[in-house]
Amino acid sequence: MKIRFCSGLTKPGSLLVHFEPPSFFAVRSRSLSDSTYGNLCNHKKIPGIGIGLAVQCSIANRRFSSRSVDSPRRERSSRSSSGRDRDKDKDKGRGSQSLYSRPSLLDMNKEKAANRAKVYEFLRGIGIVPDELDGLELPVTAEVMKERVEFLHRLGLTIEDINNYPLVLGCSVKKNMVPVLDYLGKLGVRKSTFTEFLRRYPQVLHASVVIDLAPVVKYLQGLDIKPIDVPRVLERYPEVLGFKLEGTMSTSVAYLVGIGVARREIGGVLTRYPEILGMRVARIIKPLVEYLEGLGIPKLAVARLIEKRPHILGFELDDAVKPNVQILQDFNVRETYLPSIIAQYPEIIGIDLKPKLETQKKLLCSAINLNPEDLGSLIERMPQFVSLSESPMLKHIDFLTKCGFSIDQTREMVIGCPQVLALNLGIMKLSFEYFQKEMRRPLQDLVDFPAFFTYGLESTVKPRHKKIIKKGIKCSLAWMLNCSDEKFEQRMSYDTIDIEEVESDPSSFDMSTLMQPEREEESDSEYEEEEDDDDEEFA
Template identity: 20%
Template structure:
């Protein structure tokens, strides 16, 4: 589609802003309303977006994703929405960052989408700066339907027993992305998989409260391959249930970059059995280079034997003091 002569001002405006003609044609195709926008309105919206802290070099990408932004009435639509979002922010860059991530946030209605969304989350115990964190860090959430999408996730969390002391609100603030997942295709299969490993309902609740990202991962692509790897290294069913119950991210960490190097170091360098990792699952949490390798080297120099928890479950100064390694500080 070529831009007609009657819309040549649009072509020249966007060309001056660094758009290629192909890209201009694309945004015109995506948003027919641009054809009726005057150059002055384009300039006003562009300048206003710059004035709130969006870098000009990022504007072409933002507008390509959502050309409708340039058709919004500056005073009736754009400014009020950004002022509303600003009241939710605690840092100057949060609103520009949210717009960059999901420009469509500006096209939604304050009365019909933003206010009901805020009310929905407040009813779950989310308030104050937490509301800003929830919406500005995951701006796509404004596009979700409260009735057909968000309520379904909340009902699912209620059904696994997360009903006390604003628990659901805390989970949503901790991991807002959970609201974007399909209950039947992702959340329910992962929780059923975790229960099949031997976790109790109480264990499952702790997983969701402390590591909600775990139930958002794909069972076949991530959880099962990690489980299979642990089995090949000799972990039994009971040990795996203990591992997952106490440190659930063991099921979502990279086998190649995290699990395998640690287990190999445990067995081949530290000369310990995998049962020690089963007894202290937090072994998979600690930094490999800065904590695990470094402390093992210091202990070997003094010929000190200790449990993994004694070795790792403290800050470095306490570790040095505990094993009389202060003289080794260089």
């Protein structure tokens, strides 16, 4: 039998005894008197049994243990042995640290600085200034950096290009450059354009294909830019890949639609001039539109101009548009003609205008004795005149003089119809031959109506001339040609022609024609009106 424990309830003057006998010996706990306690505390073994017994006693708040009889000596020996063990453990620890030691943070920083210094030394050796690379994660060795530089060279970038944007050296060839270029190639961006593409927007090499590039491409397609045109848009304006979807791009498109640009034309407008996506409405687009309105061009007409020539939005208002308008007035262009001039030839407000006008004035003054004050009249009738080249104009003047016109007559024809300086010479020769051989009219008729050369010989001149001959009436070239087919048929019903009907100047421009919707738009609106009527019937 093994005594597990024996304890007594603690009371004043009573004894609490706790035995720790062997496991096979157990007794019940009971209360012992002071005398019994004394006998038990002096025994380690029970006579006759030979079993070790450990007793713990507690009187009031004191505790005693049978193990503490020779505890001082044992504690000293245990302390000395434990101290020796700790010393051995320390020695073992020192030995293990010497075998598996790691460099300190200071040593690591020193090594990193030394490697970066070698990389910087390599870059300086090939002409790259690494001042902006501090804080940028770079290759550990100069060999890896050399591979990056060589890869950029294979793309066509020079040392100067890299110095313009040295942060490109922080792009990994495998992790950054190759995935981006591979994605652009799959879109259809031509490899021959990669060099210029990266020169204009090297930041694209930092981009993530999934997070940054693919959403922009999807957004462009959502603006009705055809998938086949997306690569051309990116080649023309690679910076668009860095724009936020709901930022400048969306606001510029919304404004254009708001002023009257047809929603279905947006895709074509952006394809031809994607720079619009980067223009701020308040700073660039809106001020230009409002200025053109102030000159007398209706807002809807401005919208039509943007549909046909979206690049006019790139003209600097203060640096080009306003100065050019003033230059036109300085060359005797009347203010009332400014809207029609810009509507016919919007580029006139964006080019370097004054040198061109000076050149044209000098040329015509020497060739046909043009009065400088008449230059404004030429511009009013044909704004494109300012961009005509010298050689073609001289050839046309030479043709007219060879036809028998004097310098004064030629000058009068040029002022009355500047188009004679730009028409196809072969067609002009055929028209003049028909005029001489078949119509047999005096040259003065062409001086009075030089626009004769602008009408189609087979489609207009010959059919109408034959009807005039058949009718047996005599009329001016202007009466015969300067009208629509319907109006001409009405004139053929006249019995006599007593007074020449006055027609508008054939070179004049009607602003309302610019604002008229296209046929497709008209059909759409008519279809919508029919649907509305049907809805009213079923209401």
